[in-house]
Amino acid sequence: MRFVADLHIHSKYSRACSRDCDLEHLTWWARRKGITLVGTGDFTHPAWHDHLRDALVPAEPGLFRLRDDLDREIDRTLPPSLRARTVRFMLSVEISTIYKRDGRTRKVHHLVYLPDLESAAEFNRRLARIGNIASDGRPILGLDSRDLLEITLECGGYLVPAHVWTPWFAVLGSKSGFDAVADCYADLADHVFAVETGLSSDPEMNWRVSSLDRYRLVSNSDAHSPPALGREATVFDTDLDYHSVRRALETGVGHAGSIEFFPEEGKYHVDGHRKCGVRLEPAETAALGGICPVCGKPVTVGVSSRVEELADRAAGFRPDGAAGFVNLVPLPEIVSEVVGTGPKSKRVLAEVDRLVAAFGPELVVLRDVPVDELAALSPLVGEAVERLRRGRVVRDAGYDGEYGVIRLFEPGELERRGSALSLFEFAPPARAEAPAPVVAPAPAPAPRAVAAPAPADHAHGTGLLDGLDPDQRAAAGSGGGPLLIIAGPGTGKTRTLTHRIAHLVTERAVPAEECLAITFTRRAAEEMAERLEALGVRVAVATFHSLGVRILREHHARLGLSASFGIADPERQVEVARSVCGDDGEARRLVAEGAEIYKKALRAQDLVDFDDLVALPLALLEDDPALVDAYRDRYRWISVDEYQDVDERQYRLLGLLAPPDGNLTAIGDPDQAIYRFRGADVGFFLRFREDFPGARVVHLTRNYRSSAAVVRGALEVISPSTLVPGRELHPFGDHGDALIAVHHAASEQAEAAFVVRTIEQVLGGASFHAFDSGRVTSDGTQGLGFSDFAVLYRTDRRSRALVDALTQSGLPFQKRSHDRLADRPGVARIVRELPFTAGESVVDRVRAAAGEDHVAHELLKPLAVECGTDFERFHTTLALGVEVDAWDPRADRISLLTLHASKGLEFPVVFIVGCEDGLLPLRWPGQDDDTDEERRLLFVGMTRARRHLFLSHTAARPRSPFLADLGEFRRIGDAQPKRRRGGTQASLF
Incomplete structure (x- = not known):
């Protein structure tokens, strides 16, 4: 066969x-x-x-x-x-x-x-x-x-x-x-x-x-x-x-x-x-x-x-007995070339439908159907297939992740022959259109974080918008002109934006090269590019800073830079500043202030710093209206993610790239504006309609991430100071036995113990000891792993008790910070490059590799400080049982991170500890408080939770005033003496 x-x-x-x-x-x-x-x-x-x-x-x-x-x-x-x-x-x-x-x-x-x-x-x-x-x-x-x-x-x-x-x-x-x-x-x-x-x-x-x-x-x-x-x-x-x-x-x-x-x-x-x-x-x-x-x-x-x-043979050599092969171009790409629209366009799909209905599967059409029969139905397709079978193709080779292009006709050849409009001169026999496949649904996977109902991006016979909900479809299907999308947490913001871009390119004939999508982080840019590629679209996706690099590379000479100028990291910045002042303290001041003498020294070494990546392109454009026009011509369709986070320079840069009547799409949520300390100004979001008169506004209000309890609680917390009048957020999806609970602990240590105990309960126990001790009496909430848990806090100091409690319990965790083990070259080299024996601890490996105890001490001491303990205790704790697997970046682990760092993440179970007045909102002596932004920060943290949300505070301070706005929730606590053991924790679920 x-x-x-x-x-x-x-x-x-x-x-x-x-x-x-x-x-x-x-x-x-x-x-x-x-x-x-x-x-x-x-x-x-x-x-x-x-x-x-x-x-x-x-x-x-x-x-x-x-x-x-x-x-x-x-x-x-x-x-x-x-x-x-x-x-x-x-x-x-x-x-x-x-x-x-x-x-x-x-x-x-x-x-x-x-x-x-x-x-x-x-x-x-x-x-x-x-x-x-x-x-x-x-x-x-x-x-x-x-x-x-x-x-x-x-x-x-x-x-x-x-x-x-x-x-x-x-x-x-x-x-x-x-x-x-x-x-x-x-x-x-x-x-x-x-x-x-x-x-x-x-x-x-x-x-x-x-x-x-x-x-x-x-x-x-x-x-x-x-x-x-x-x-x-x-x-x-x-x-x-x-x-x-x-x-x-x-x-x-x-x-x-x-x-x-x-x-x-x-x-x-x-x-x-x-x-x-x-x-x-x-x-x-x-x-x-x-x-x-x-x-x-x-x-x-x-x-x-x-x-x-x-190679050890010349081109053209063929070994004896080698199986043959045939080079083909997919049928939709052939039809796309002669029709002049994308291979996923409705017109191309319809014409391919005709061909396979008449002749059979696509591979049969490409390899076996006589050319004269194809030509009788479609002359140009018949000619294209004949050229294909003879290997007469035009080849533009792919490179470095960029697909190549294979064409059957020379550039301009089809236009000279009368264009693709006469392609299908002979209509095929009338027949009913083949409907899209109707298939039984697969077993439902675990709830996805941002998932509109029944997505079908590539389904035969459906458009890119068919899998979106009505709000998402209204936003993604909107035409040109300025557009503001107010996207509540968990409403499918990235999905909506990527489908809008893909819809513009594939179904509204917007040239992909005229589209620019801007995000705030490299991770977000990579995710957006991947999603767009999965939708069959490639457009320019950049952060504000990578866009700035692109502009500077193109106009480097105007700033006295070479084409290969470098970007100074913080250490190099201080080094450059020190070269002109000779003092570390003064050097840091020069860097922080962006002093002119420091900037000149940077340029002399063909360097720019991070701030320059937006400031310099902005200065170039503000001084050159012709350059502004050139970039406006290049990027006629601009989309900006997380618009509430733009700062003043980014705002001005966007104002130059996108005219008031231009095709600018801004998406975000002013109630998630939490980065004022970085210079972000939510006021730019709120004045969008003033800057872009006639802008349409669409609200995304269906939350697919969080349980009804979490959504209700988050709305109650944000309501007193919401920046979205009439704020709505409706939960969609089944999240099982979800809950929101407030815990009152006697101390930070008791609070940390509660976190550990509850994680074990939700998991249904992480060890035999959990059952033997009576700490866990049920199989918990099914379907979760350690990576499904996050513990959030306002300041890093609150993590110390958590680290101690989790270390003592043996539960794997990772403390996300800018000072991780992986960032320490000495320890990273030892842990990553050398083989481990089963059961060997990190300390054992560091000591063995370093050769001397005092060297191991120096390598591990900073890590001990990060964990909030002294070296000897840290040394003993690790040596007693934390194996290297606990440090493996591929292992599932509970996440410990600040509320600010949680933005953009989501977890089935979230704890927010330290919900106390003075911490949340954070109050600094002698400084004005921004209580509204602190409230938004809690709103962001709460909406990271999909299923369960636990808010905790201790007896050390009054509880956060924000908790007073919560309606129905479960109260649990250990701050008061109990008359008898048991009961409270076992009744959580």
């Missing part, structure tokens, strides 16, 4: 993947594409593993099919040409391993295949002891590749190195790989018999490396959304079952070749720097010594250069 297999895909539980990556949509698209065998992807993820058990039934040996009821529903949504086609699933997962070997950090991705769910369950059990497999469908493990292969073999599966040439994460990658596949897997290398070539290479490139002759070359899509299925695939001519597929890869018999991208379309085909706009062929890279001509840093070496580096 000859069939097409795509055995590297991802589920909706992987980062940056479509929420439509479920079995039902994957089956629908596999039939549409003409794919018989599909990997399940992500079987290590617990929720996805449960979905596989529920929705799949055994088929041929080692394979599965969709349940009959689900399968019938899918068939009803397909045209007759696509119905009842065989689709089978094989258990697959991609694993990322990051580890040290031979003095280098290795980052290698692997595909693991197993024959049954029992084997998968055992595999998952083993991996769960190594790392967190529940946070992402593609788990990241601190595990050697050789050891992962060993676990795979012991569970009865096989392993294929994934996208072997990718620079960053691959066995042969230029950044972190090996020079031979066998080197990676050491003594178990003979058990690897196939490798995945990846999107940026094809078999012809791999044939140049003789060490790869022993492996079957396979290709897969690595699909992050169902429509991407089959963009690359492997062809088999064998029985349809797991064992036959494995045997074909082991022996080559039955391995019939592959379907490939043109490798130039891959994201890492050639070398370059995406940020600098530099793309280089291997010879150009060699001539430049591997250095980017714009920024002076090493370029990302792509697949072509890496193949050239390892």
Whole structure:
């Protein structure tokens, strides 16, 4: 039996993947594409593993099919040409391993295949002891590749190195790989018999490396959304079952070749720097010594250069018996080129629907349908497919994470021939439009923090706005002009903004290059870029400071800077200032004040500091109206996240970039304005409609994050000073037995003990001792782990008692601050680079590595101070049982952090300690109090909670006046003497 297999895909539980990556949509698209065998992807993820058990039934040996009821529903949504086609699933997962070997950090991705769910369950059990497999469908493990292969073999599966040439994460990658596949897997290398070539290479490139002759070359899509299925695939001519597929890869018999991208379309085909706009062929890279001509840093070496580096054969060589391949361009991309709209546009999808209804699956159209038959329906598509089959394509190679572009027509050719409007001259026979797939819902996962109902970003036949709620849709679907979106906590702010941008680009024909999205942190910018990419859109996403860098790089000469000017970190700033004043104290004053003498010294060293990244671009634009016009022409559509946090310079910069009648979208919540100490001014948010007359205003009021109790309490607290007249916030979703409680403790130590005790109760016990002592008498609230808990406080000092109590209890925690263990080079090197023996504590390892006790003392003393204890006590506490796992950044741990640091985060269970007058609101002697902002700070902290919220105060001070505004809540406490033990804590739930 000859069939097409795509055995590297991802589920909706992987980062940056479509929420439509479920079995039902994957089956629908596999039939549409003409794919018989599909990997399940992500079987290590617990929720996805449960979905596989529920929705799949055994088929041929080692394979599965969709349940009959689900399968019938899918068939009803397909045209007759696509119905009842065989689709089978094989258990697959991609694993990322990051580890040290031979003095280098290795980052290698692997595909693991197993024959049954029992084997998968055992595999998952083993991996769960190594790392967190529940946070992402593609788990990241601190595990050697050789050891992962060993676990795979012991569970009865096989392993294929994934996208072997990718620079960053691959066995042969230029950044972190090996020079031979066998080197990676050491003594178990003979058990690897196939490798995945990846999107940026094809078999012809791999044939140049003789060490790869022993492996079957396979290709897969690595699909992050169902429509991407089959963009690359492997062809088999064998029985349809797991064992036959494995045997074909082991022996080559039955391995019939592959379907490939043109490798130039891959994201890492050639070398370059995406940020600098530099793309280089291997010879150009060699001539430049591997250095980017714009920024002076090493370029990302792509697949072509890496193949050239390892090749021991001339181009064009083909090993005896090597399976063949064919290069294809996905059908929607072909239609997109000739129509002139995006491949996900409604017009393109409709025309592809016509083609597959008439001729069958997309791969059949691309490979098998006679060209004259295609031309009879669509002349230009027929010509494009003919060129494709002959390999007559125009190639613009991808580089440094930027996809390449493959075209079937020369630039301007279609316009000269009459444009795409005459493309479909011959209408196909009339038929009913194929509806979108109607699929049974998968088992509901745990409540998501920001999740509008039934999202369906990539569903066939639906628009980008269809999965949004009415408020979100009103905001995201709004047209041009100024727009203010007031987004309450947990209302899907980022989702709304990214869908608006994607809607403008894909459905309103706004050029992507004219869009600019601005956030406040690099993390937020990365998240927004990932979400937009998952929606099929790439636009400029920047922080205010990275935007400033971009402007300065483009106009550096006007400031006397070179193109490769540096950005001074705080230590370098003081060093520069010291060079002109000679005194540390005076140097710090010069830096803090931004003194002219210090700034001149910076420029003399070709440096700017952090403040300059906004101040200098602002000065350039304010002095040059023509430059303002140029940037307004470049970025005609600007979106700003967290607008309530802008400061005066950022506000002025936006005013220059966006005219009063421009297309500026601002989103945020004035009741979450808490950064006045950083210079933020909520007044700029409140005057938006004055600055932009005629601006539309949309309110997002459906909270998908928090329980009804939490939402009600947060509204009661903010109501006396809300900056949103008529503030509304409506809870959506089932949060189970949620509660909000106020605890009165006798002391800070008693408060910390309450936190520890309650965490154990909510978890249902963290040790046998919790049951033996009677501290826990039930199984608690199900479905939570340590990382689901956060303890928040107004000032860092309040964390000391918490650290002591959590350390004594043995519960794992992390204190988020700017002075973490990971930031200490000496300790970080010891903890990260050297192997640990099971049960060995951090102190033991530091002492052994340092060689002398006094050296270990110096390394650990700052960490002891951070934890609020003396070194000897800290030393003893760690040595008695805190193993290295407690310090592993991949381990789940309770989070301790300030209220300010909690902004943007969320947790099922939140404690806010120190709710006392003088702490919350914080009162400084001799200074004016901003009680309203302090109230907003509590509002922010409360709305971090999804399910349970505990507010605590002690007898040391009067309780916070903000708590007086709370209505119904549960009172618990230990400040008063109890007549008898028990009862109070056990009744929490």
